[in-house]
Amino acid sequence: MNHKKRIGKLMLAGLAASLTLSITQVQGSTLDTLTQEEKQTEAQIASVEVTIGETLASINLKQMGIDDLKAQITAAEESQIETRAAIEAQKEVIASRKEQLKTRLVALQTSDATTNQILMLLDSENFADFISRAYVVGQLQAADNEQIETAISEEEKLTALEEQLAEEIQTVKAAESRLKSESTALAAELTSLKGILSDNQTVLSQVKTEYADEAARLAAEEAQAKADAAAAAAKAAEEQQIAESSSAVAESASSTASASVQESAVASSATAPVSQITDSSVASVETAPAVTITTPAVTETPAAQGKTLVVSATAYSRHEAGLSNFTATGIDLSVNPMVIAVDPSVIPLGSLVSVPGYGIAIAGDTGGAIVGNKIDLHMEDLNAALSFGRQTLTITILQ
Numbered sequence: 001m002n003h004k005k006r007i008g009k010l011m012l013a014g015l016a017a018s019l020t021l022s023i024t025q026v027q028g029s030t031l032d033t034l035t036q037e038e039k040q041t042e043a044q045i046a047s048v049e050v051t052i053g054e055t056l057a058s059i060n061l062k063q064m065g066i067d068d069l070k071a072q073i074t075a076a077e078e079s080q081i082e083t084r085a086a087i088e089a090q091k092e093v094i095a096s097r098k099e100q101l102k103t104r105l106v107a108l109q110t111s112d113a114t115t116n117q118i119l120m121l122l123d124s125e126n127f128a129d130f131i132s133r134a135y136v137v138g139q140l141q142a143a144d145n146e147q148i149e150t151a152i153s154e155e156e157k158l159t160a161l162e163e164q165l166a167e168e169i170q171t172v173k174a175a176e177s178r179l180k181s182e183s184t185a186l187a188a189e190l191t192s193l194k195g196i197l198s199d200n201q202t203v204l205s206q207v208k209t210e211y212a213d214e215a216a217r218l219a220a221e222e223a224q225a226k227a228d229a230a231a232a233a234a235k236a237a238e239e240q241q242i243a244e245s246s247s248a249v250a251e252s253a254s255s256t257a258s259a260s261v262q263e264s265a266v267a268s269s270a271t272a273p274v275s276q277i278t279d280s281s282v283a284s285v286e287t288a289p290a291v292t293i294t295t296p297a298v299t300e301t302p303a304a305q306g307k308t309l310v311v312s313a314t315a316y317s318r319h320e321a322g323l324s325n326f327t328a329t330g331i332d333l334s335v336n337p338m339v340i341a342v343d344p345s346v347i348p349l350g351s352l353v354s355v356p357g358y359g360i361a362i363a364g365d366t367g368g369a370i371v372g373n374k375i376d377l378h379m380e381d382l383n384a385a386l387s388f389g390r391q392t393l394t395i396t397i398l399q
């Protein structure tokens with residue numbers, strides 16, 4: 001009889017243990033999968049944020065190159081204007097000298113000056129005097145010719161300089177166009193990266209929600225399974241008690257030799273209290289508390305408005321005492337320092353904003369004092385941030 005009771009208790013303990021083990025294995029496998037997926041998504045988000053920082057740095061570097069080329073074009077065009085004015089002035093000098101020479105030649109042909117020059121030569125005292133006077137006349141004529149030749153040479157030099165300036169302007173403009181194309185391509189890539197980042201953040205939020213739901217569901221299933229196991233154990237104990245009672249009655253009927261003794265035994269057996277099953281493996285099963293996981297909300301990034309805005313700008317640095325490397329939206333400033341703090345009701349978080357003298361940055365932080373048309377520029381250089389002061393700027397919220 002005792003042997004059968006022990007077997008029944010072992011069967012009940014085995015049933016409860018198998019149910020608990022099965023639930024624990026399913027729960028651990030499912031939650032481990034969701035945890036792994038969450039870690040992978042967070043790693044992808046970190047990688048995309050690094051790429052966004054590098055892309056922003058490239059865009060700002062190319063913008064600096066474009067600004068430098070624009071300055072070169074402006075200087076070359078101003079030089080070209082000055083050269084053209086000099087060419088026009090030189091042309092006037094040449095025309096004036098040609099007109100003077102023409103007037104002089106006509107006067108020589110229509111007056112007695114030529115005869116006078118010949119008489120001056122004929123009146124020479126000797127041949128040496130003749131040569132000297134002829135040399136003087138030749139020098140006067142050569143001086144006129146030299147002046148005209150010099151003026152023409154200067155004009156040719158200025159013309160060549162103008163052509164050179166025109167070529168330089170074309171070269172610089174071509175370089176500017178190339179940089180603009182590269183900058184546009186990088187801006188498109190940046191927009192794509194922002195989309196990927198937003199998608200990853202959405203996936204992360206969904207994974208965390210699924211984790212919370214799955215944990216709650218598994219906890220409920222585990223509680224229900226334990227309740228079912230307890231009910232099954234109670235039912236098995238009841239059936240075992242009935243079987244034991246039936247066995248006792250059969251043994252009493254088969255013992256005709258000692259009827260009185262058997263009747264007493266049957267009565268004793270009938271009035272004896274039913275044995276309670278106290279299997280430690282069943283009694284130790286407790287209902288696990290439901291797991292509650294708080295899922296952070298994901299901020300949807302509105303589309304950029306593509307408009308200009310006059311703002312009051314200040315600056316800060318992550319190196320200031322008491323400040324963290326991470327912004328209100330989770331951006332790591334040590335990885336991507338090009339971030340500005342904004343009022344989200346004025347400039348949507350996640351927007352790309354072009355700030356004069358600073359570059360293109362992400363609206364990725366907030367602040368208690370940043371209300372309305374105010375922004376706070378993050379600077380890696382603490383001294384630069386402290387010396388920035390407060391400035392009024394016209395910024396552009398990019399498309």
